[in-house]
Amino acid sequence: MVLSEYRLRPEEGLVCPRCGKKSIVLHGDSTYVCIDHQCGFRNDVSEGGVGSAGGVFAGFLTVAALLALL
Numbered sequence: 147m148v149l150s151e152y153r154l155r156p157e158e159g160l161v162c163p164r165c166g167k168k169s170i171v172l173h174g175d176s177t178y179v180c181i182d183h184q185c186g187f188r189n190d191v192s193e194g195g196v197g198s199a200g201g202v203f204a205g206f207l208t209v210a211a212l213l214a215l216l
Contacts, residue, residue, distance in 0.1 A: 162182070165182055177189070
């Protein structure tokens, strides 16, 4: 896969969680990738995904359970 668009923001200093290098770039609108060809890290941070809604719901249930125990 060829990545066609990079927006490097060195002032942010994004460090790759996989390889530890400052080599994270924004590809497109919501995908961060590591440009180290040996690493291959990729993370889509688009809003409205099932993971983000599921995390909010799980947090709500945790708070509700803690309040019920009080």
